[in-house]
Every structure is written in structure tokens, then in C-alpha cells.
Amino acid sequence: xxxxxxxxxxxxxxxxxxxxxxxxxxxxxxxxxxxxxxxxxxxxxxxxxxxxxxxxxxxxxxxxxxxxxxxxxxxxxxxxxxxxxxxxxxxxxxxxxxxxxxxxxxxxxxxxxxxxxxxxxxxxxxxxxxxx
Numbered sequence: 001x002x003x004x005x006x007x008x009x010x011x012x013x014x015x016x017x018x019x020x021x022x023x024x025x026x027x028x029x030x031x032x033x034x035x036x037x038x039x040x041x042x043x044x045x046x047x048x049x050x051x052x053x054x055x056x057x058x059x060x061x062x063x064x065x066x067x068x069x070x071x072x073x074x075x076x077x078x079x080x081x082x083x084x085x086x087x088x089x090x091x092x093x094x095x096x097x098x099x100x101x102x103x104x105x106x107x108x109x110x111x112x113x114x115x116x117x118x119x120x121x122x123x124x125x126x127x128x129x130x131x132x
Contacts, residue, residue, distance in 0.1 A: 068092075068111055076118035079109055084118050 071077070075087050077099070088106055089098035096108045 064112065068114070071114065077114045078116050078118055079113045080115050081113065083107075083109075 071087065071090055073087050073090050077087060078084050083101055085099040085101035087097060088100045095111065097111045098106050099109050100106045
């Protein structure tokens, strides 16, 4: 700040302004620095990411529906929780399925929790003991 602004000039004339030329606001308000592209830059990053997530989610849902359509009663499956069992009741329109995880032990699960078919298909109780 300059003291020349505080002391009046002799002769009654106003004191000269001593500001920097680059610090004044543009006349009429104007656009923010960087223009419209600078203001839209965050949107140009966020919108493609959201679209990518939506398309990936649709793809996963489609794969899950195709997988559920191939399942049938008697298949050995693995759930998201890691349970392995045989499908006892599996209806296409129902939300739940019944899974037998041990002889006589049946549980209700969500159909969407079935993630894959069991690859080996042999339980430890049914596997023959190897003799050496």
C-alpha cells in the first residue's frame, strides 16, 4: 500500500492510483480465467468415467443372467461366500434357490450369489482313498 494515496495533493487534485495493471477485474464481469473449457474440464473427466462404470455394470449383469440361464437342478455350484453344494431347487422366476451343502443339509440362497460351477465335482467324502 502506498502512503501517497492517504495524503491529499496540494491543489486539491485526487491522488494518482498506483495499482498493478494485471490485477483489475475485466470490464463487465467477464468469464473466469481459463475460459469455458477450464470450467468444463472436471466434467470432461467425470462423465466418461461414469459412462464406463454403467457399461461395465450392464455387461456383468448380462453375463450373470446368461450364467443363471444355464444352471439346472443337480449342478454343483460355488457361491460368493465360498459354499459348495448341489442345486436341489432352482426355478427360473424365483429369487431364491435351495442348495444342499451336505447330505440332508439344505439352505436357501439368493440365485445371484451363485458365481460358478464347481470344477472338480468330487467331494472329499465321495473321493476314493488312495492306497500306497
